[in-house]
Amino acid sequence: MTCPPRAPRRRALLGLLAAAPWPLAWAHGDEAAGPHSHAIAQAGSDVLTVVGPWEMTGLDPSRSGYMFARMEVVQTLLEVDDDGRLQPGLATGWQVSADGLQWRFTLARARRYHDGSEVTPASILACLQRAAVRPGVLQLAGITGMAVQQSELVLSLRQPFGPLPYLLTHYSTQILAPASFDAQGNVVAILGTGPFRIRSISLPQQFDVERVEAAPGRAVQRARYISVSRAETRTLLVQSGQADLAFSLDPPSIRALQGSSRAVLLSAMLPRTTLLKLNAGHPFLADVRVRRAIALCIEREGIARALLRDADLGATQLLPPSLARWHDARLPPLHTDLKQARRLLEEAGWRLGADGTRWKDGQKLELALTTFVDRPELPLIATALQEEMRQIGIAVRVSIGNSSDIPAGHRSGQLQMALAARNYGNLPDPVASLLQDFGPQGGDWGAMGWRNDEVPALLARLAAMPPGSTDSGRAERARIVAVLQEQLPVIPVVWYRQTCAVSRRLRGASIDPFERSYRIASLQWT
Incomplete structure (x- = not known):
């Protein structure tokens, strides 16, 4: 039949x-209740406001580390370019032994955390040791040992694992200052090494950042991320001038913003x-x-x-x-x-x-x-x-x-x-x-x-x-x-x-194909 x-x-x-x-009206708690319930204040003219659907579910790198990376507060040992090629981060060089079982990473010098303390090899080692025993990507590598030898971090493996350097670009391996942790090893503050530092956090909805060192010209000095669950609300915030960058737009939002006098659209597969x-x-x-x-x-x-x-x-x-x-x-x-x-x-x-x-x-x-x-x-x-x-x-x-x-x-x-x-x-x-x-x-x-x-x-x-x-x-x-x-x-x-709405108040915006960063450090006010 x-x-x-x-x-x-x-x-x-x-x-x-x-x-x-x-x-549509889904039976999902507040999502079916009508307009977005979180009031969003009009940002100051000098504050870049970023809106997206993602909430910060905690301070631990394994939970919301990607948001602090996107807002350029934290950094990792290595970075990547738009083609996925490895680039220096807090490590300036790397090499692997002939048998593939030992990796050496040369660590950058004269770097400081946002609380003014020095970025030491020991503090980097402590962060990676913590990441290695928590759920996350480092467990894939079969790491048998971590050690510091002068200005080098040495990782020993059970068997060769070629993608290891790429694991060290992941947000769960971000490097935080010792003062970021309490006596039990829980994250209580986000003290990173990025160009922006945290001004305030209101979990799970919002955090504000500011430049560590003032940039010349009309570069963005302060920014704010706000979690806004509804796509149409994010669109309204762009249309009203209350948001400067809006991510994860749906097709109706894209149509509504095409030809907008307030924003332009960027997209990338x-x-x-x-x-x-x-x-x-x-x-x-x-x-x-x-x-x-x-x-x-x-x-x-x-x-x-x-x-x-x-x-x-x-x-x-x-x-x-x-x-x-x-x-x-x-x-x-x-x-x-x-x-x-x-x-x-x-x-x-x-x-x-x-x-x-x-x-x-x-x-x-x-x-x-x-x-x-x-x-x-x-x-x-x-x-x-x-x-x-x-x-x-x-x-x-x-x-x-x-x-x-x-x-x-x-x-x-x-x-x-x-x-x-x-x-x-x-x-x-x-x-x-x-x-x-x-x-x-x-x-x-x-x-x-x-x-x-x-x-x-x-x-x-x-x-x-x-x-x-x-x-x-x-x-x-x-x-x-x-x-x-x-x-x-x-x-x-x-x-x-990915389609992003960018306020016409800004220039220099681009989309990171790996969604690692919102690239706010390169933005300029028009």
């Missing part, structure tokens, strides 16, 4: 979502993919035919065109073209085929019932899909996916919660499906991120309950290669993306283009 095509209804849904004001994370250990999703059926029912180009206003963002594979070494143009693209999707479900033993959903052994093919509102497009994409899966007989319950619900559901084993935007530029070398997602145990934002030996072995082989080699690992990368395309532990939906 087959289900008749419902293409008109699919197009009607996408049209409805495309025309709807964002976000980022190495981020909106994906459907599946619990492959769930009885319904363990069969790869079911996962492939779900992938075949998704109309990626339609979602990208209707909801993102950019059909080119339909994800034909997991890693986008912006990751040129990982994007394989020869790979057969993901596509939509409802007939094949229904056929695969039939082969897997799922028969269509009178209620329009599929049943097997007395069980209904019904799944819960979890997503969150931090990125305003996610609830709308979830609604589209719900309808598209309904058309092949899968009943989906959409739950709109917090981003923390996904890693919590992964760790508890209760998660069934989740829609999230995964940043594969979180580390400039994607090997480390992919190890987090598709290693033997899977990852919070990657595989769940998926058993595969080949991909972790290939990733381990890549990780053992020295960094910066352009040709090595080509066969391994191609095989990894092919296996992920075939097995679908996660299902790509759309890629991502």
